Structures are given as structure tokens and as C-alpha cells.
Amino acid sequence: xxxxxxxxxxxxxxxxxxxxxxxxxxxxxxxxxxxxxxxxxxxxxxxxxxxxxxxxxxxxxxxxxxxxxxxxxxxxxxxxxxxxxxxxxxxxxxxxxxxxxxxxxxxxxxxxxxxxxxxxxxxxxxxxxxxxxxxxxxxxxxxxxxxxxxxxxxxxxxxxxxxxxxxxxxxxxxxxxxxxxxxxxxxxxxxxxxxxxxxxxxxxxxxxxxxxxxxxxxxxxxxxxxxxxxxxxxxxxxxxxxxxxxxxxxxxxxxxxxxxxxxxxxxxxxxxxxxxxxxxxxxxxxxxxxxxxxxxxxxxxxxxxxxxxxxxxxxxxxxxxxxxxxxxxxxxxxxxxxxxxxxxxxxxxxxxxxxxxxxxxxxxxxxxxxxxxxxxxxxxxxxxxxxxxxxxxxxxxxxxxxxxxxxxxxxx
Amino acid sequence: xxxxxxxxxxxxxxxxxxxxxxxxxxxxxxxxxxxxxxxxxxxxxxxxxxxxxxxxxxxxxxxxxxxx
Numbered sequence: 001x002x003x004x005x006x007x008x009x010x011x012x013x014x015x016x017x018x019x020x021x022x023x024x025x026x027x028x029x030x031x032x033x034x035x036x037x038x039x040x041x042x043x044x045x046x047x048x049x050x051x052x053x054x055x056x057x058x059x060x061x062x063x064x065x066x067x068x069x070x071x072x073x074x075x076x077x078x079x080x081x082x083x084x085x086x087x088x089x090x091x092x093x094x095x096x097x098x099x100x101x102x103x104x105x106x107x108x109x110x111x112x113x114x115x116x117x118x119x120x121x122x123x124x125x126x127x128x129x130x131x132x133x134x135x136x137x138x139x140x141x142x143x144x145x146x147x148x149x150x151x152x153x154x155x156x157x158x159x160x161x162x163x164x165x166x167x168x169x170x171x172x173x174x175x176x177x178x179x180x181x182x183x184x185x186x187x188x189x190x191x192x193x194x195x196x197x198x199x200x201x202x203x204x205x206x207x208x209x210x211x212x213x214x215x216x217x218x219x220x221x222x223x224x225x226x227x228x229x230x231x232x233x234x235x236x237x238x239x240x241x242x243x244x245x246x247x248x249x250x251x252x253x254x255x256x257x258x259x260x261x262x263x264x265x266x267x268x269x270x271x272x273x274x275x276x277x278x279x280x281x282x283x284x285x286x287x288x289x290x291x292x293x294x295x296x297x298x299x300x301x302x303x304x305x306x307x308x309x310x311x312x313x314x315x316x317x318x319x320x321x322x323x324x325x326x327x328x329x330x331x332x333x334x335x336x337x338x339x340x341x342x343x344x345x346x347x348x349x350x351x352x353x354x355x356x357x358x359x360x361x362x363x364x365x366x367x368x369x370x371x372x373x374x375x376x377x378x379x380x381x382x383x384x385x386x387x388x389x390x391x392x393x394x395x396x397x398x399x400x401x402x403x404x405x406x407x408x409x410x411x412x
Numbered sequence: 413x414x415x416x417x418x419x420x421x422x423x424x425x426x427x428x429x430x431x432x433x434x435x436x437x438x439x440x441x442x443x444x445x446x447x448x449x450x451x452x453x454x455x456x457x458x459x460x461x462x463x464x465x466x467x468x469x470x471x472x473x474x475x476x477x478x479x480x
Contacts, residue, residue, distance in 0.1 A: 034455040105462050144430050210435040219468035255469030263438045270443035278466035286466035294443040302443060338439050341465045353452060378452050403459055407451045
């Protein structure tokens, strides 16, 4: 029912955009497909992400856009977290699952002289999650267009499906979901919990010389509500007692990123160097370092290669095992988690991208149809090193992942 | 307060810089734009946000062109 409503809304949006496009100066269509693969003996994961976006510019100052994307997820995951002292067989608790997330997006942008304003709304649905979100962004250039400032705000009104426990229940008796069956229906054994998301971001892009430009980004986010994985249980007592993950209801996240791009004329290569520092109230401190180089192989074809290193500390309440004694194998305060993304980890990413781009003009269209055409193909490998995380004392084997993405963009 | 003063200082420093329109050929090229393939970047960020405890601060569109 939800999917039908979503598809009809998407069809309406595409119909509207197509009718506007008939009189538009430029219409742009951009389909893309991304595949994420994480091989493993017990908990492999495959995510296929098709998406398409259509935007039209009926006048110089107005742009209208709409889009659709899906995450088709299949694989297996351990539904119970225990550490090296766990009395429960964790690895055999891996369960197979399939789910699909659908998301439709629509919005508009206004441009006036050196100023832009845009607004976007998106609705997402999957078996166990619903999201409604809007975002507004404004940007302006000044100082001879050498300086650009942007300001963005996003608000999410999400709901997640859980078992039907009472808020007043002790966290130690709350049970995780065993499946999404009955979610967002009147089933008495299911309930839905709010997740409120506020995101703020501001960016300052500055040109310093004809070959050097920088960007500073400040980011802040507030999350409030049910922030646990509703499926994941954690072993919390030496006797093997289990309970649903128990995270704090609030999380404040802050990040500052600085990037620079420098074009080396003798090499004809644009180099990019970037760093990001992240901190949140769960006491995760993250550092990211990125290096990128891009150059033209032919006038239409360019190649980009990049590397990324990331490291983080664990959340204050993260422990590989909550059944032993402090400090290493026991409780850390009143919360518990089985989320490996909250554990101390580092990761390396290496990848590359080809982009083929050709521009036409109204009197000389590409294939008699397009004003412009662009296609990109990228491959990335991500290797994660989990410093302390184990499944019942066994290091996870799903720490090498591949991302392949193919996109096309046509202007009409 | 000190951070704000430093930010204002950097911004005022920026006002001393002027790159003339005829010097913008390199800056206008896609290779010098931040987030020059938003679809590809968004797909990668989507994966990373689900694999790490951090999020945000990713690149915003923009570069040093300003040529029209």
C-alpha cells in the first residue's frame, strides 16, 4: 500500500516535471546505479542502489527537480552481540534478511544574481522505517565572486518499528525485533518510535589564486529519539541474559572539514587534500584524511584517483563484552550497544573514477538530442580494521567491501 | 570568541584577494570544483555513514569559478 502510494506520487512528480520540461530551456536526467558488496562467510551484505533524478530549468531563476532511489538490501547479520566472554554462540545467530527502501524527492531552487535558495522534501519507506525530511539551503557569492558562503538546514521526522515495550520498562527487559512482520500495522506486538533529526551545515569556499581554492565546512546535528538498532540484542549478564541495545536518547554531532584544491600546471593535475575532525556527545572522536588527484586523459575523458584514511575512538559506553569486570570486559555506565560503528576502528579507502563529458549547443546537439552528456564510472575498495570488536571472541571477516557506481547525466 | 575572531580575520584576508575573470579558466574546470560528481560522492558518503561513527562535513558544491 505504501509502495503504491509512493509510486503514484513519483509518477505525479515525473508527470509534472515532464510537462514543465516541455517548455523548459534545459532539462537534465541523471540515472545512476551503485552496488555495495561486503563478502563474508557468515554475514555477507549486498546493497543495490538504483536512482534517477530529473531537473528542469524553465526560466533563468527557477529550477525544479524530482528523484527516486531505492536501497535493495540482502544478506545476513548477527542479531546478537556478545564479546569474548559470552556464554552464547553468537556467530550461529546470524540471520538472513531482505529489505528494500524506497525514497522519493522533490524540490526547487531559486537563483537571483549572486544568490541561490533551494528547498527539498523527501519521503522514504521500508518495512521497518519511515522518514519525512525537508532541507533548505542558501548560498551567495561576493568579493568579486572569489568568496562563496552556503548555509543549510535539514529536519527529519522519522519513525522506526520496534517491539511493543513500554517506555517505562527497564532497558534490561526490552526485547529486539525478530522480523519486520507487523511493522506499521495495528499488530499489538509492534510499536513505532520517533527519531528526530536536525542538521546544520555552513560552507565557505574561497578562491585564493587562479589555481588554488579552499573550502571550510562546519557541521552540526542533533539526534533525538530511538537511536538503537531495533533488531540487535546484547548479552548483558554472565548467565547469558539478553536485551535490546540501549543507547542514549540524544546525540549531538559536530564536524569541521577543511579542503584545498591546487592545480599543478606542469603536470596538468588538480590535487585535492582534505581533512575532517568529528566529535560527538557519545565521546567518539573521528579524524579523516583524504588525497585526490584528477587529470584529463583526452579532452573528453578525465581520470580521478583518491585515497582516504579514517580513524575513530569508541563511544564512551562501548564495550566488546558487558559480562565481565571493568574496565575492558564489563559495563560502561548505564548503556550497552552491539554496534561496531561505535567501537574503536580505522579504515582505508582506495578508488578511482572515469568521467566522460561532452558538451553540445542548441545548434549542434549530441546525437541530435542532447545539449550535454556525461557518464562516470567509479570503483572503491574499503578496508576496515576493527581494533576491539568481536563476535563472541571471533574477529569479523566482513571487513573488506567494494563499491561500484555507474552514472549517466544528459541535458536536453 | 577567539575562534570567531580568527574566522573574521580569515574572511577579511579573503577580501584582499581578487582573481580576474580572464584568470579563471583553470578554476572553472570541473577538476577544480568541490563535489564535482555529486551522485558519485553521495553514493560513497551513504556507504561510509553506515560504516563509521562519524558523519557530516562532506563537501558542499562550489569551487572558485564564479565566471557567470
